[in-house]
Amino acid sequence: MRASSDDHDDRAAAGGRRRQGRAVAAAAGFCAGAAVAYLCDPVRGRTRRARGRDKAAHATHELRDGLGVLSRDLGNRGRGWAAAVRYRYNGHPVDDRVLHERVRAELGRYVGHPHAVEVSVHDQVVTLGGDVLADEDERARRAVRRVPGVRRVEARWTAHREAGDSPRLRGPGRHRRPVPELLQVQWSPTARFLAGTAAAGLWTLRLPRPLALAVRGAATVLAVRAATNLPLRRLTGINAGRRAIDVTAAVSVSAPAAAVWELVGDYTAFPRFMPHVQEVRLSADGRTSHWSVSGPAGTPVRFEATETRRVEGREIAWKSAEGELIAHAGTLRLTELPGGRTQVQVHLTYNPVAGAAGHAVARLLGADPERRLRQDLAMLKTYAEHAPVPASRGSRA
Structure with missing residues (x-):
């Protein structure tokens, strides 16, 4: 009876594996058919295949360059680690001048006021004088003992509980403590x-x-x-502020900088050449702008932004108001090029919902901010080259 039950369980497990295999095969066949239909489309298939080849070639170059960088980094670090191990076990005399510079460099990482510390080296014995804060005393001595070539450390400095106890310890300290790799x-x-x-x-x-x-x-x-x-705070968007994703795009416009500035310097003109911008209203002082743009599936998204910097004819910087769902900040710069052309460069940092992970999902769903930014710049280029605005429209006091 027991054997019969075991046989039944084995047959059920085998049947489940067969059904799972058929489901995987069906899904793979569906994906393959969809890929063939996408690439062999009679209207846009040729363009898609060319784009795919370009992306594959770009990925190949990126992989090759990345492997080269990794190989060089591994080699350099391996030689460094091997040299450090050989030195620890074998050791060799170090010139006192070289050792003095090593100690000074190491003290800069553990002492907030390195200028208040006096260092002398004789026969690989380090003597520390001057003034130091009490909470930095022991940590700094341990760091100096670990410096390759140091035989002994004699701490003759004065440890103070408060920075005000010594004139040389006043002022802000600068700590450059080493941070672990991870x-x-x-x-x-x-x-x-x-x-x-x-x-x-x-x-x-x-x-x-x-x-x-x-x-x-x-x-x-x-x-x-x-x-x-990317650090975890930028991946998740938690405590990332306005910077989880960096986006940069630029375009060259065949128009003078003054004409382009009249367009980009007046936000209320954006709906004319940016279809997804529905409305822009300025506050009384002209520094705060109220935006209404098309979000996913055409859903209106409203937010406020404040100018943080404006150099007439050259640069605008802004940031979103506190409490906005998608915090962001950006800079737009104009650069004059030869031949009466103008380069428009936009650098945008923003923190979408769920940080970089949310950005990746948005790209998969077709809502890529970088792509939209490039489209907006292309529309700006077309509008500025074919329908320039009067020179008095974008100026503000």
């Missing part, structure tokens, strides 16, 4: 490679289910962090 904003290629490798290794571990979910979740976060090289 806590830095930008990771090195080697750190990204090792983090990605560790994340892949964590996925292969066989653990109990609750623990496995937690470990795989952490591995996924680590892999995304390594792939994007």
Whole structure:
């Protein structure tokens, strides 16, 4: 009876695997058919295939360049680590002048007022004099002891509880303490490679289910962090302020800078050549603008923005008001080019819902802010070259 029950379970499991395999095959066939229909479309298929080839070539170049950077970084760091290990085990005499500069450089990371510290080196013995704050004393001495070549440290400085106890300790201190690699904003290629490798290794571990979910979740976060090289606050949008995504675009307009400025310097003119901008109203002082734009699926999105900088004829900077759903800030600059042309460059930083992850989802759904910005600049170019506005329209006091 027991054997019969086991056989039934085995047959049920095998049937489930077959159904799952058929479902995967059907999904793969559907995706393949959709891809063929997309690329072989009689009207736009040729353009799509050309765009796909260009993107594939660009990705190949990016991959090749990235592998080259990773190879050089791994080689340089490997040689550095090997040299450090050899020095720790073998060691060799260090000139006192070289050791003096090493100690001064290390003190700058742990002492807020390095100019108040006097350093002398004799026969690899470091003598520290001058003044230092009490809470920096022990930490700085430990750091100096770790400097390669130092045999002994003699601390003869005076440790003060308050900065006001010594004239040389007054004023703001400057700490440049070393930050661990994985806590830095930008990771090195080697750190990204090792983090990605560790994340892949964590996925292969066989653990109990609750623990496995937690470990795989952490591995996924680590892999995304390594792939994007963005800090978690920018990936999630939490505490990222107005900067989670950076977008930059530029266009060259065959029109003088004065004519282009009359368009970009007056926000109320934007609805004329930007279809997604429905309305722009200015406050009485002209510094705050109230916008109504088309959002996803044509839904109106309203927000306020405040000018933070204006250089007539050259530059405008702005930021969204506090409390807006999508915090953002940006800068627009005009640069005169030879032949009466003008370059318009826009740099935009914004924090969408869910940060960089939300930006990726928006791109998949066709709501890419970078693409929209490039379209807006193309429309500005067309409008400025074919329908210039009178010179008095955009000026403001």
